[in-house]
Amino acid sequence: MNIAIYGGSFDPPHIAHFQIIQTILATLHIDKLIVIVAYQNPFKKPCLFSAKERYEWMKQLGKNFPNVEVSDMEIVQKKPIASIQSVLDVKKTFHPEKIFFIIGADNLSSLHKWHRYDELKELVTFVIIEREGYEVQNQDFQKIALPSIKHEISSSQIRKHLSTCLFPDDLPEKIKTEVIQSYYQITKTTQGVPLTPNHIENRIQKIASLLDEKKAQDIETFDLRGRDYIVDYVMIATSLAGKHSYSLLDMLKTELKPLGEVFYSTDEESEDWLIADLGDIMIHIFTENHRKKFNLEEFLTQIQKQKSI
Structure with missing residues (x-):
């Protein structure tokens, strides 16, 4: 043998x-x-x-x-x-x-x-x-x-990509989702989020890109780090209609969970205003009339003006 x-x-x-x-x-x-x-x-x-x-x-x-x-x-x-x-x-x-x-x-x-x-x-x-x-x-x-x-492949290079929320193409499809989920579980429990200065910004960019691809309108992000608020970032988007709101939220769950994002809670009672809590990022999806009615942007802008704590 x-x-x-x-x-x-x-x-x-x-x-x-x-x-x-x-x-x-x-x-x-x-x-x-x-x-x-x-x-x-x-x-x-x-x-x-x-x-x-x-x-x-x-x-x-x-x-x-x-x-x-x-x-x-x-x-x-x-x-x-x-x-x-x-x-x-x-x-x-x-x-x-x-x-x-x-x-x-x-x-x-x-x-x-x-x-x-x-x-x-x-x-x-x-x-x-x-x-x-x-x-x-x-x-x-x-x-x-x-x-x-055509390019250098190494485990260390993959870990570097993961640390900046880039999702490597060099992971085999059989294990790709498991590796990404494990990585973010490790970094959230041992080092906290963000792992690097641009880690959370890349996550936000990914979320905004997904919303934009599915026709969400007027996507805005509010940086509330260091302010007296429950999360570090708030994202707001407008849907085309109530059913579109649910479609956007379902799409975010489908696309982001395999990448390690955890949806700690969601509020889906009203199609006019859906909320997803990712721990450090909160996403609000409004219908157009409800967004005008509650004007959450004004409230968040006032919080941004607060002194850092």
Whole structure:
């Protein structure tokens, strides 16, 4: 039996990870590919997403490949595990004739620092995933070229996009919603909102764009941060009619919940005035006559004039 081992933090998994799995299976003559999800990479900062989440996401990506096994052998030990130990565990369990060990070209510079590296290189055949900007000079290594990707993909880049409320295209569709929801749950409970100065502004821009696409009129936003009010921002929009009001609110729920927004409460008793509370943003959807009647904008403008508290 020939086995390939592909390990990583997968924090979170992205489409290049999926492509690597496909390419390994198509390139190497192996009977099994073991994808090992690390509890914690000893050469990297602590993972943002939990080990359980990362393991479950990788299982979803690998479940349609019968000869792929996603392993939690490192996770169950609840501590960083050296690669040599994982290789020895695989040898003990499967007794393979040959083990291919897959690493990215960006790991080559630190490979000699790995625990018991001299022993490890006698046990495995290293296979390098070529990556733009990293030259593989050692001719002893087998190299695998990935299908052309037009831009750099990395888990850290995805986390950066999420932190500014940009929704990455590089997340596999199978897990995209779960990753985004988990990210915003983590940041809201551990760091608060906004995570970065432009985080909430990007959320507001997204909401305004959705309302505009569905023909809402006169969309206004009031910044009430530091004022004596129940939320940081209030958004007001006018619907074309009562049924349109309900349609706009339903659309916001459908589009925003998968992106991690939580609708803590809604007031839907009157089609003339619907309210959605997102915690730090409150959205009011009026029919035209009701908006003129209550003139909420004047009230909010007065609050904006208050001194910050």
